[in-house]
Amino acid sequence: MFGTSGIRGPVGETVTAELALSVGRAVGIDADRIVVGRDPRESGRVLTDALAAGARECGADVIDLGLAATPTVARAVGWRDADAGVSITASHNPAPDNGIKLWTPSGQAFDEERRTTIERRVREEAWDLADWTGQGERSHWDGARERHVEALTEAVSIDESLSVVVDVGNGAGGVTADALAELCCSVETLNAQPDGSFPGRPSEPTPEHCGTLAATVAATDADLGIAHDGDADRMRAVAGDGTFLSGDVLLALFGREAAASGDRVAVPVDTSLAVADALASVGAETTRTPVGDVYVAERASESGVAFGGEPSGAWIWPEETLCPDGPLAACRLAALVARRGPLAELADGVETYPIRRENVETDEKGRVMERVEGLVADRYDGVETLDGVRVDMDEGWFLVRASGTQPLVRVTAEAREPDAADAVLEEAMGILADARA
Numbered sequence: 542m543f544g545t546s547g548i549r550g551p552v553g554e555t556v557t558a559e560l561a562l563s564v565g566r567a568v569g570i571d572a573d574r575i576v577v578g579r580d581p582r583e584s585g586r587v588l589t590d591a592l593a594a595g596a597r598e599c600g601a602d603v604i605d606l607g608l609a610a611t612p613t614v615a616r617a618v619g620w621r622d623a624d625a626g627v628s629i630t631a632s633h634n635p636a637p638d639n640g641i642k643l644w645t646p647s648g649q650a651f652d653e654e655r656r657t658t659i660e661r662r663v664r665e666e667a668w669d670l671a672d673w674t675g676q677g678e679r680s681h682w683d684g685a686r687e688r689h690v691e692a693l694t695e696a697v698s699i700d701e702s703l704s705v706v707v708d709v710g711n712g713a714g715g716v717t718a719d720a721l722a723e724l725c726c727s728v729e730t731l732n733a734q735p736d737g738s739f740p741g742r743p744s745e746p747t748p749e750h751c752g753t754l755a756a757t758v759a760a761t762d763a764d765l766g767i768a769h770d771g772d773a774d775r776m777r778a779v780a781g782d783g784t785f786l787s788g789d790v791l792l793a794l795f796g797r798e799a800a801a802s803g804d805r806v807a808v809p810v811d812t813s814l815a816v817a818d819a820l821a822s823v824g825a826e827t828t829r830t831p832v833g834d835v836y837v838a839e840r841a842s843e844s845g846v847a848f849g850g851e852p853s854g855a856w857i858w859p860e861e862t863l864c865p866d867g868p869l870a871a872c873r874l875a876a877l878v879a880r881r882g883p884l885a886e887l888a889d890g891v892e893t894y895p896i897r898r899e900n901v902e903t904d905e906k907g908r909v910m911e912r913v914e915g916l917v918a919d920r921y922d923g924v925e926t927l928d929g930v931r932v933d934m935d936e937g938w939f940l941v942r943a944s945g946t947q948p949l950v951r952v953t954a955e956a957r958e959p960d961a962a963d964a965v966l967e968e969a970m971g972i973l974a975d976a977r978a
Contacts, residue, residue, distance in 0.1 A: 548560070549640030552582075552639045570669075574622065578685070612866035615628070633746070706779075707871070714867055790815065795848060795873065809837060837851055895956065897966040930942070
């Protein structure tokens with residue numbers, strides 16, 4: 542039922558009011574107070590009502606934030622002394638989808654043990670409903686966005702005024718524009734009107750989807766551009782010359798700024814060598830996790846981990862919150878530019894390497910990956926099976942990993958030289974071909 546980022550899928554099929562009701566009951570069993578917020582998708586109103594009803598039936602009070610960014614919801618759990626938080630969102634997925642994310646008081650997503658407990662309760666309908674005297678109450682809190690802005694302006698200072706273009710993507714990330722304005726930046730917004738059909742651009746902030754942002758930044762005197770997904774847990778960026786920065790470069794910049802000598806930075810197994818090399822320059826190192834911001838957050842909660850991030854755009858500063866906070870990332874990036882100079886120059890200071898990617902269709906992902914693991918174990922040292930099969934070699938690395946949502950096996954290869962990257966990819970594809978034979 543749960544993927545790495547909560548429950549997610551098409552409304553009326555995977556995600557229904559019945560499911561939301563059940564999840565509300567399952568969470569409400571051992572909670573006195575729950576915070577709930579939603580992204581702009583119209584289906585979120587129905588799902589919020591159903592989830593709140595389920596939680597109240599089991600005796601929990603519900604604080605409804607209404608339209609709110611996911612990091613606002615996650616932070617609000619602690620602000621309102623609640624036991625859990627629920628975001629009704631499909632994040633960067635397309636408009637027909639919706640979903641449910643669950644948060645702890647620390648701002649961390651429910652871990653595997655908690656998710657398994659909720660899934661079991663839903664499957665077994667393992668709850669006792671309160672009688673008419675014991676049902677919870679529902680209240681509304683309109684101050685969550687302002688509280689988030691306050692938290693951001695307390696955490697970040699910008700000494701030099703910047704010009705920033707913020708592409709909200711018709712999502713819930715307007716808090717970023719508010720916070721940057723409070724930090725004395727000149728802010729222009731794109732797609733700022735919340736609309737769950739995402740008319741301005743698709744929700745996921747990719748280079749292909751953010752062409753208007755890049756063109757706007759390049760054609761004006763803007764210092765940088767910011768792009769969010771539907772619930773603003775992700776943040777991607779455009780330099781002042783209109784260049785859309787890769788997620789690995791952003792991860793290297795953020796990690797190098799956050800970490801000191803001896804620190805670790807949590808990254809997923811498919812992260813570029815560029816990040817490890819950038820961190821080595823300040824005496825820090827990476828610690829690898831499975832793909833998914835929930836796993837990065839779990840590692841970021843450990844002592845000695847100064848920062849965690851995913852190249853897809855999830856950034857976690859554990860001293861602030863264990864939720865990926867796109868608005869916080871936007872403010873931190875603006876502060877970095879104000880302090881250290883143009884983003885394009887900062888990005889040029891991160892040495893990048895050629896990465897090769899291929900997808901292979903198969904209806905037997907489990908069998909194929911089992912055979913890949915066996916073949917690799919026989920042929921290589923430096924094998925890691927944290928998430929898929931990763932092999933580190935002198936000239937580079939490759940990762941063979943089953944897609945979590947599609948009938949695909951994904952192959953990623955990287956080396957410091959193009960010819961070596963091609964050779965590593967060819968080697969990995971050969972292993973996959975042997976596994977499929």
